[in-house]
């Protein structure tokens with residue numbers, strides 16, 4: 001079982017799209033795949049047709065029970081989607097309050113890691129979609145994952161978000177036994193604009209070439225269509241440019257040796 005967290009302390013850079021697209025490909029390739037929504041906005045939860053404002057069972061209960069030291073079977077909260085091999089652990093908007101409630105409680109950083117470990121054998125791949133702010137939820141995702149994926153929109157302002165994310169990783173690494181393995185994924189690349197090409201050049205100069213993925217995710221209007229229909233793009237339109245790019249990215253990620 002491989003666990004990826006998808007995070008960037010900037011919104012609108014393609015985090016949810018990256019998680020859903022990679023998970024969509026894996027499920028289409030008959031891999032049992034789980035997506036976990038840790039964003040209080042619940043974009044991923046909404047994508048699969050659930051309402052994060054009125055969910056009775058969500059990842060919220062997982063943290064509540066852990067805080068109260070009560071046993072919890074995470075399978076009670078996992079839901080099948082209408083797609084084969086693709087499952088969802090939904091978010092409710094209530095998770096926005098978890099930082100205040102549990103932020104200072106001991107042991108709250110490992111709740112997700114412990115729960116996901118119990119899913120070994122049940123899933124081949126797990127994607128954890130993070131909120132754009134550093135807090136107890138992102139800390140949980142970073143502690144639970146084998147590798148962190150950082151989608152970065154190829155525009156200048158987005159590089160600030162990447163720098164912030166990299167300093168977060170440095171901070172986290174001080175408390176870890178082995179450094180967190182991360183991959184930087186350039187997204188929404190529009191090769192017709194000079195700004196995008198320049199931004200990419202800066203990224204290639206400035207960031208670790210081992211971390212920066214060579215697969216560029218292009219701008220593709222089909223992402224919006226697929227999201228309107230609530231279907232992962234690789235299932236909605238496997239031949240689209242966006243789908244093809246995420247498939248190449250998936251191959252590159254799977255080729256990397258990552259300790260579990």
Ligand SMILES: Nc1ncnc2c1ncn2[C@@H]1O[C@H](COP(=O)(O)OP(=O)(O)O)[C@@H](O)[C@H]1O
Pocket residue numbers: 010011012013014015016017018043187188189217218219220221223224227242
């Ligand atoms: N490669 C892309 N091309 C075009 N639109 C995209 C692409 N990636 C994401 N989007 C769109 O951009 C918006 C923000 O993407 P999203 O994945 O929700 O970002 P985040 O999760 O980082 O906030 C969404 O409307 C999504 O459909």
Ligand SMILES: [Mg+2]
Pocket residue numbers: 015016017039043044129
């Ligand atoms: Mg999102």
